[in-house]
Amino acid sequence: xxxxxxxxxxxxxxxxxxxxxxxxxxxxxxxxxxxxxxxxxxxxxxxxxxxxxxxxxxxxxxxxxxxxxxxxxxxxxxxxxxxxxxxxxxxxxxxxxxxxxxxxxxxxxxxxxxxxxxxxxxxxxxxxxxxxxxxxxxxxxxxxxxxxxxxxxxxxxxxxxxxxxxxxxxxxxxxxxxxxxxxxxxxxxxxxxxxxxxxxxxxxxxxxxxxxxxxxxxxxxxxxxxxxxxxxxxxxxxxxxxxxxxxxxxxxxxxxxxxxxxxxxxxxxxxxxxxxxxxxxxxxxxxxxxxxxxxxxxxxxxxxxxxxxxxxxxxxxxxxxxxxxxxxxxxxxxxxxxxxxxxxxxx
Numbered sequence: 001x002x003x004x005x006x007x008x009x010x011x012x013x014x015x016x017x018x019x020x021x022x023x024x025x026x027x028x029x030x031x032x033x034x035x036x037x038x039x040x041x042x043x044x045x046x047x048x049x050x051x052x053x054x055x056x057x058x059x060x061x062x063x064x065x066x067x068x069x070x071x072x073x074x075x076x077x078x079x080x081x082x083x084x085x086x087x088x089x090x091x092x093x094x095x096x097x098x099x100x101x102x103x104x105x106x107x108x109x110x111x112x113x114x115x116x117x118x119x120x121x122x123x124x125x126x127x128x129x130x131x132x133x134x135x136x137x138x139x140x141x142x143x144x145x146x147x148x149x150x151x152x153x154x155x156x157x158x159x160x161x162x163x164x165x166x167x168x169x170x171x172x173x174x175x176x177x178x179x180x181x182x183x184x185x186x187x188x189x190x191x192x193x194x195x196x197x198x199x200x201x202x203x204x205x206x207x208x209x210x211x212x213x214x215x216x217x218x219x220x221x222x223x224x225x226x227x228x229x230x231x232x233x234x235x236x237x238x239x240x241x242x243x244x245x246x247x248x249x250x251x252x253x254x255x256x257x258x259x260x261x262x263x264x265x266x267x268x269x270x271x272x273x274x275x276x277x278x279x280x281x282x283x284x285x286x287x288x289x290x291x292x293x294x295x296x297x298x299x300x301x302x303x304x305x306x307x308x309x310x311x312x313x314x315x316x317x318x319x320x321x322x323x324x325x326x327x328x329x330x331x332x333x334x335x336x337x338x339x340x341x342x343x344x345x346x347x
Contacts, residue, residue, distance in 0.1 A: 017048040018120055019100030022108050023090050024055040024062065031065055031108065038113040039073050045117050053078045054094050056085055067312070076314040091166075091188040095175055104169045110206045111167050119169035119202060127200040128174040129192055131160070132167030134206045141214035149221045155231060160193050161201035168192065187224050236288050243281040250274055 020038060024031070035051060042049035053066060053076065066078045079097060081090065094105050102120050115132070122130045138146070150162070166189070170178065177195040178188075193199060225232050250271075 013045060013047045014120070014124075015047050016102060016120070016124070017050075017100040018042060018046045018102050018104065018116070019050050019052060019098035020104045020106065020116055021052040021054060021094030021098055022106060023087075023094065024053055024108065031062070032069060034108045034113060035069050035073055035076065038116070039075070041113050041116060042075075046120070048100075049075055050098070050100060051076045052094060052098055054081065054090055054097075055079070056081050056083060056090055070312055070314045074314050078312040087166075088188045092179075095170065096179060098175070101172050102169060103172075103175055104167075106167050110165065110208050110210070112205075112207055115167070115202075115204050116169075118204070119167075122200060122202055123169045123171055128171040128197040129195065129199045130169040130202050131189070131192070131199055132165050133161050133163045133201045133203050134165050134209070135163055136165075136209050136212050138212035139214055142212045142217050145214060145217065149217060153221060153224060160189055160199060164189060164201075165206060167204075173197075187220075190224055232288065233292060236285050239281060240285050243278055246274070247278055 020042065022035075022038075035053070038051060042051070051073075055062060055066070055078070063080070070076055070078065077097075079093065081093065091105055095103055102123050104116050104119055106115070111132070119130050119132070168189075170192070174192075174195055174197050177197065178191050181191045181194050
């Protein structure tokens with residue numbers, strides 16, 4: 001504790017612009033209280049800030065609540081997105097529309113408002129990318145499959161800390177790098193991992209701990225594999241080559257048996273098993289190739305990644321006496337331009 005805080009004086013605010021993007025879902029509890037608490041926290045710690053509320057869907061009650069917030073809380077922006085958008089695109093919208101030097105993406109249902117200062121302090125210390133990690137309960141199936149899934153994902157370049165929650169803080173340089181990598185529908189955390197900046201983990205205590213399930217974990221792992229790496233395609237190509245070798249060996253075996261024996265009746269079961277296995281490999285390859293073809297068609301389409309229904313801003317004005325020119329800078333400039341008479345050149 002410094003001298004100013006010891007005697008009750010307010011601490012000096014950090015001279016940086018912080019953007020906090022909140023992803024809203026239908027049923028977000030106590031949004032008014034959360035935004036007011038977040039606004040007070042940002043006002044006390046930072047010289048400039050903005051709160052970006054990004055909502056997916058059409059909830060009349062939530063829109064009415066946000067409209068009331070805009071009339072009493074300053075520096076708040078509200079973006080309503082068209083429904084049917086995945087979470088990764090929502091995170092991309094948050095980062096793309098934030099204008100601060102540091103961008104924090106959080107979920108009001110899970111993340112406390114006071115975690116913003118810890119994230120920004122860690123990011124200002126030289127960590128351009130900071131992600132939040134927290135232990136969550138998991139089912140038995142998830143705990144059994146998690147080591148295998150992490151090992152497979154590491155082979156594709158997915159080098160992120162364990163137990164990430166989706167909370168993150170990016171510097172302006174990291175934001176520019178993340179927006180240049182991949183598409184909006186690609187997994188957002190994988191784009192962060194591929195940005196080229198080291199990823200630092202910040203452990204914190206979330207308000208709600210969600211239970212991890214095997215189905216959700218497999219869905220996330222498959223999405224990260226298919227949409228962010230070509231490794232699965234290469235694995236399937238290797239499986240296809242192996243199946244082709246088996247087919248060639250089976251053909252050679254049948255020709256050899258035909259020349260060695262006159263009447264061939266044995267091997268019917270082996271043939272049926274082999275044909276069934278090859279057809280299984282063939283259909284698996286066609287299924288994955290179909291996923292990639294659909295992905296390529298989506299990449300080549302001219303459709304926008306997201307559609308903003310409307311955007312609203314706070315009607316509360318900031319302090320009218322606030323200036324963006326410091327008196328120290330003005331006095332220094334006047335000292336440089338004003339010289340004593342003794343230093344003036346003589347004619």
